[in-house]
Amino acid sequence: MAVQRRIDLILESVRRLLRMGATPNLLNLLQKQHPADLARIFAELPERERYATFNVLVEKNGKLAMEALSELGPEAAAPVLAMRSAEEIARLTQELPSDDAAPLIDHLGEELRIAVLDLIRPKNGPGVSELLEYDEHTAGRLMNPNVFAVAEELTAAEAITALQAARDVEMVFYLYVVDERRHLVGVVSLRRLLLVSPDTPLKRIMTTDVYSARVDTDQEEVARQVASYNLLAIPVVDRENKLTGVVTVDDVIDVMKDEATEDVYRMAGVSREDGALTPPFESLRRRLPWLLVNLVTAFAAALVVGMFQSTIQQVVALAIFMPVVAGMGGNAATQTLAVVVRGMALGELTWANARQAVIKEGLVGLGNGFGAGLVGAVGVFIVTQNWVLAVILLAAMVINMFVAATAGTLIPLGLRAAKIDPALASSVFITTFTDVFGFFSFLGLGTLFLRFLYQA
Amino acid sequence: MAVQRRIDLILESVRRLLRMGATPNLLNLLQKQHPADLARIFAELPERERYATFNVLVEKNGKLAMEALSELGPEAAAPVLAMRSAEEIARLTQELPSDDAAPLIDHLGEELRIAVLDLIRPKNGPGVSELLEYDEHTAGRLMNPNVFAVAEELTAAEAITALQAARDVEMVFYLYVVDERRHLVGVVSLRRLLLVSPDTPLKRIMTTDVYSARVDTDQEEVARQVASYNLLAIPVVDRENKLTGVVTVDDVIDVMKDEATEDVYRMAGVSREDGALTPPFESLRRRLPWLLVNLVTAFAAALVVGMFQSTIQQVVALAIFMPVVAGMGGNAATQTLAVVVRGMALGELTWANARQAVIKEGLVGLGNGFGAGLVGAVGVFIVTQNWVLAVILLAAMVINMFVAATAGTLIPLGLRAAKIDPALASSVFITTFTDVFGFFSFLGLGTLFLRFLYQA
Numbered sequence: 001m002a003v004q005r006r007i008d009l010i011l012e013s014v015r016r017l018l019r020m021g022a023t024p025n026l027l028n029l030l031q032k033q034h035p036a037d038l039a040r041i042f043a044e045l046p047e048r049e050r051y052a053t054f055n056v057l058v059e060k061n062g063k064l065a066m067e068a069l070s071e072l073g074p075e076a077a078a079p080v081l082a083m084r085s086a087e088e089i090a091r092l093t094q095e096l097p098s099d100d101a102a103p104l105i106d107h108l109g110e111e112l113r114i115a116v117l118d119l120i121r122p123k124n125g126p127g128v129s130e131l132l133e134y135d136e137h138t139a140g141r142l143m144n145p146n147v148f149a150v151a152e153e154l155t156a157a158e159a160i161t162a163l164q165a166a167r168d169v170e171m172v173f174y175l176y177v178v179d180e181r182r183h184l185v186g187v188v189s190l191r192r193l194l195l196v197s198p199d200t201p202l203k204r205i206m207t208t209d210v211y212s213a214r215v216d217t218d219q220e221e222v223a224r225q226v227a228s229y230n231l232l233a234i235p236v237v238d239r240e241n242k243l244t245g246v247v248t249v250d251d252v253i254d255v256m257k258d259e260a261t262e263d264v265y266r267m268a269g270v271s272r273e274d275g276a277l278t279p280p281f282e283s284l285r286r287r288l289p290w291l292l293v294n295l296v297t298a299f300a301a302a303l304v305v306g307m308f309q310s311t312i313q314q315v316v317a318l319a320i321f322m323p324v325v326a327g328m329g330g331n332a333a334t335q336t337l338a339v340v341v342r343g344m345a346l347g348e349l350t351w352a353n354a355r356q357a358v359i360k361e362g363l364v365g366l367g368n369g370f371g372a373g374l375v376g377a378v379g380v381f382i383v384t385q386n387w388v389l390a391v392i393l394l395a396a397m398v399i400n401m402f403v404a405a406t407a408g409t410l411i412p413l414g415l416r417a418a419k420i421d422p423a424l425a426s427s428v429f430i431t432t433f434t435d436v437f438g439f440f441s442f443l444g445l446g447t448l449f450l451r452f453l454y455q456a
Numbered sequence: 457m458a459v460q461r462r463i464d465l466i467l468e469s470v471r472r473l474l475r476m477g478a479t480p481n482l483l484n485l486l487q488k489q490h491p492a493d494l495a496r497i498f499a500e501l502p503e504r505e506r507y508a509t510f511n512v513l514v515e516k517n518g519k520l521a522m523e524a525l526s527e528l529g530p531e532a533a534a535p536v537l538a539m540r541s542a543e544e545i546a547r548l549t550q551e552l553p554s555d556d557a558a559p560l561i562d563h564l565g566e567e568l569r570i571a572v573l574d575l576i577r578p579k580n581g582p583g584v585s586e587l588l589e590y591d592e593h594t595a596g597r598l599m600n601p602n603v604f605a606v607a608e609e610l611t612a613a614e615a616i617t618a619l620q621a622a623r624d625v626e627m628v629f630y631l632y633v634v635d636e637r638r639h640l641v642g643v644v645s646l647r648r649l650l651l652v653s654p655d656t657p658l659k660r661i662m663t664t665d666v667y668s669a670r671v672d673t674d675q676e677e678v679a680r681q682v683a684s685y686n687l688l689a690i691p692v693v694d695r696e697n698k699l700t701g702v703v704t705v706d707d708v709i710d711v712m713k714d715e716a717t718e719d720v721y722r723m724a725g726v727s728r729e730d731g732a733l734t735p736p737f738e739s740l741r742r743r744l745p746w747l748l749v750n751l752v753t754a755f756a757a758a759l760v761v762g763m764f765q766s767t768i769q770q771v772v773a774l775a776i777f778m779p780v781v782a783g784m785g786g787n788a789a790t791q792t793l794a795v796v797v798r799g800m801a802l803g804e805l806t807w808a809n810a811r812q813a814v815i816k817e818g819l820v821g822l823g824n825g826f827g828a829g830l831v832g833a834v835g836v837f838i839v840t841q842n843w844v845l846a847v848i849l850l851a852a853m854v855i856n857m858f859v860a861a862t863a864g865t866l867i868p869l870g871l872r873a874a875k876i877d878p879a880l881a882s883s884v885f886i887t888t889f890t891d892v893f894g895f896f897s898f899l900g901l902g903t904l905f906l907r908f909l910y911q912a
Contacts, residue, residue: 043803291784319772348733360732
């Protein structure tokens with residue numbers, strides 16, 4: 001709240017100063033901001049003003065301008081950067097740690113990316129181009145290769161001196177201790193270093209049981225480790241246990257945001273790369289296949305309705321209320337699915353208590369079916385004065401909502417047993433399932449009691 | 457992967473040692489584990505074995521046992537704790553920092569909670585009971601009141617000595633500097649403390665522009681600040697800017713998990729307190745009202761179908777395929793909604809580019825409508841041999857999926873303008889909206905071209 005108000009005020013001043021062409025004042029204002037705040041200001045500015053503001057800042061303070069772009073995220077930042085020549089981009093990206101520079105360069109167009117990588121490769125050996133060689137979503141891609149390490153022979157005082165000399169290594173929380181061939185052998189926290197006498201050898205105070213990730217560890221697993229063990233950073237090693245980088249907790253927070261997005265997306269049948277500002281044709285290309293899969297299941301539902309064609313012809317009211325039964329089942333299934341999928345993601349729902357969860361959701365489904373079914377039946381009776389139709393709706397809703405709740409629990413559990421991401425049992429898929437079942441139970445009961453439907 | 461395998465192995469040993477009654481060996485194994493790993497083991501154990509394991513551990517190592525319970529989360533941990541007397545619980549919770557003890561005690565039953573709070577209140581003045589007085593989901597509830605602060609008159613060397621003396625303050629990343637009345641006046645990072653000469657006064661090296669939260673700041677806002685500014689901890693102050701606690705990055709990670717769950721839940725129409733293991737009646741009580749709201753909208757859809765009763769009676773095929781049109785609109789809307797709601801949560805979608813997003817989603821809706829509509833029309837023609845019906849389905853799907861995409865963008869944007877959480881425009885709600893519109897467009901077109909439907 002307070003932060004947003006401050007950003008709004010700064011944003012107003014930025015736009016005013018831009019219009020007035022008061023470049024020195026604008027520069028003065030921008031230089032006082034935190035990169036994260038600048039990123040928010042960039043995000044809120046219309047495209048042309050964003051470019052103009054970046055241009056003013058980058059001339060005087062390339063580092064701050066690039067940090068702001070990095071905070072803005074590669075999708076939005078790359079177009080701003082792409083207005084410049086490869087030489088300028090190469091120079092500007094050197095202002096960032098290579099793990100922040102890599103995604104920006106990765107999101108430039110094909111041609112520009114190659115040109116920039118060619119320019120920076122000779123200069124600083126391991127760095128951006130090395131990071132880009134690791135697979136996306138791995139620790140290798142995520143890590144900062146500029147990791148601060150000390151030799152195991154040093155004393156506490158010598159380690160502090162080494163730390164004081166290493167000026168451009170940012171965010172040091174732990175001293176990683178390596179042997180002469182850079183194998184990771186231990187870790188000492190900064191605080192522990194302060195608490196011991198200066199001549200204590202690191203070997204004596206270091207913890208040798210170090211949590212570490214390998215360059216090919218999935219970023220989600222890295223995030224889980226950092227979160228579970230309350231770490232501030234986790235060292236990344238290669239196949240030979242040589243220290244190659246470090247992933248810090250701020251990177252982990254970004255990963256967690258991504259993974260939360262992915263959960264929401266999967267349940268809705270949207271791919272990871274899709275976003276509110278993805279070009280229309282690309283979104284279309286990513287979403288349509290999923291919709292076509294659902295079209296097939298929708299036709300299955302239609303065929304179920306088709307089976308009862310003659311019943312519908314005789315009692316049209318069945319066609320009128322069948323969407324109620326199907327839709328309510330879908331809603332109940334969506335609720336169950338959200339609880340079950342999220343429960344598994346958070347580790348609350350395990351194999352040990354899966355049976356308990358299935359029974360529980362089944363009971364809730366029955367309860368919801370009776371509750372919503374009774375209210376629905378009263379509604380049907382008021383509209384049609386047909387009490388048999390009302391009772392059929394009640395019965396169909398109880399059956400369908402029980403099935404919806406059970407399927408909404410069993411399907412994601414089954415997917416996990418088969419080592420498939422449970423979030424793939426998206427609400428879209430399960431909704432069509434409840435459509436089929438809802439139509440079948442309602443129209444089936446209607447056919448069974450057709451004689452009574454007439455009499456009522 | 458590797459972590460899970462290790463947990464599985466330990467779990468197997470725990471169960472075997474429990475069965476054998478080999479308590480000393482079991483204790484030995486448990487004592488070697490990290491609290492977070494113990495929590496995972498507790499989560500995987502069936503109830504009775506969980507209690508037994510906890511009992512073995514708590515007798516010998518109360519602190520570790522309590523830390524494991526804390527990592528397990530209050531919902532699952534409180535029942536384990538509730539097996540003991542209020543006196544024992546009071547004693548055991550003293551092993552935890554008060555911000556970790558508070559949620560555990562808060563989740564005990566009413567009676568036990570009051571008894572425990574009565575027992576611990578006299579002993580340690582500000583602590584658990586004070587924390588529980590702040591509203592849930594605020595910085596005050598989240599913070600650790602045991603914050604390490606130093607007086608502004610100290611030198612770097614004196615501050616280090618003070619830090620060395622303060623042994624039970626865990627996770628110190630920053631030294632918060634306060635004046636004689638405990639007002640927060642500055643901050644010095646631990647690393648900076650190492651880099652200056654020992655007699656430098658803190659006043660000269662501290663940053664006076666401190667990011668801080670107030671006790672009543674919403675936890676989501678606290679998390680956003682820590683994440684944006686890459687902080688390891690944020691100090692919490694009261695209304696008079698007096699330092700009262702600190703929120704560390706590991707708490708922020710927990711908040712982010714909660715908020716991600718809330719986003720998934722809101723879109724599915726599930727309340728924050730619901731979970732996979734919530735007692736059935738409570739889940740029912742929380743979910744049914746939402747389903748009843750949807751029942752009303754489902755009846756609205758039914759009434760739309762009812763308007764076209766005589767058309768359906770004449771061409772039953774319309775009733776067969778109307779769920780396809782409605783359902784596909786719902787699926788397209790769910791996709792759009794996920795992208796738009798998440799885009800707003802991540803700050804990618806702002807007022808500046810909202811127009812661009814609306815146009816884009818509209819275009820995607822049209823594209824999806826044509827794509828899925830054409831395939832659907834071919835399907836209808838194959839099943840019914842009626843080309844007029846096929847064309848009507850195509851037209852209705854284009855219209856409905858365009859409307860679905862536009863509504864899926866405009867409704868959350870409108871909610872945000874009205875300062876309502878956009879995630880409330882849940883897929884459940886918008887799906888019913890697309891039902892109404894899908895039935896109307898398909899049956900309406902069917903009525904309009906009824907004559908041609910017969911001829912075909």
